[in-house]
Amino acid sequence: MYASLSSDQFLIMTGLMVVYILPPAGKETVIPLGIVIGLPWWYMALSIAMFDVETGLFMALNFDLAYKIPFLGPILVNLTQKTKRVIDSHRWFAGLYFFAIMLFVMVPGLGSGGFRSAIAGRLLGMDTYLVVLAILAGALTGCFIIALGSAAVIGYFCSNGWLPGDIGAVICNRL
Numbered sequence: 204m205y206a207s208l209s210s211d212q213f214l215i216m217t218g219l220m221v222v223y224i225l226p227p228a229g230k231e232t233v234i235p236l237g238i239v240i241g242l243p244w245w246y247m248a249l250s251i252a253m254f255d256v257e258t259g260l261f262m263a264l265n266f267d268l269a270y271k272i273p274f275l276g277p278i279l280v281n282l283t284q285k286t287k288r289v290i291d292s293h294r295w296f297a298g299l300y301f302f303a304i305m306l307f308v309m310v311p312g313l314g315s316g317g318f319r320s321a322i323a324g325r326l327l328g329m330d331t332y333l334v335v336l337a338i339l340a341g342a343l344t345g346c347f348i349i350a351l352g353s354a355a356v357i358g359y360f361c362s363n364g365w366l367p368g369d370i371g372a373v374i375c376n377r378l
Contacts, residue, residue, distance in 0.1 A: 208246075230251050231311035233247075234349045239357060244350040244351065245347075245350065252343045252345075256317055257317070259316075262318055262321035266321065301329070302337075307320045307323060308337070310345065316342065320334070
């Protein structure tokens with residue numbers, strides 16, 4: 204991002220990434236805010252999606268370390284074994300968990316969807332590459348839907364003059 208944005212835009216984007224990690228902000232607030240501030244809609248969508256993928260990749264690859272945490276580790280091992288037994292006894296469910304993880308990332312929530320989804324996928328006993336692939340598909344889909352929708356609504360408000368005078372002048376001049 205440092206190479207592709209001006210220094211001011213880079214600082215704004217860094218701040219938006221920090222806000223994205225901390226609840227209660229999620230992609231449904233950070234992406235429209237970045238667009239209003241003047242960042243391109245596709246850049247916002249791609250940046251937040253890649254952030255989800257990176258956090259999901261980190262969690263999915265390191266989730267096995269959570270099994271070694273005192274007190275929590277045995278609980279996680281037991282939960283993972285139970286979910287594997289449920290999935291083995293209901294094979295039709297196994298075909299749906301990829302899409303469930305994808306939907307879990309796609310739907311806006313508090314903080315990074317990749318983080319939550321990686322934990323859920325690994326607890327379901329999914330392979331790491333399937334978890335990351337589901338996170339990638341869900342993050343790209345969700346972020347681009349939110350970014351396109353936000354850009355369309357903001358553009359519509361600007362073209363119809365529905366934003367108050369000073370606010371409309373600042374926002375609409377950036378688009």
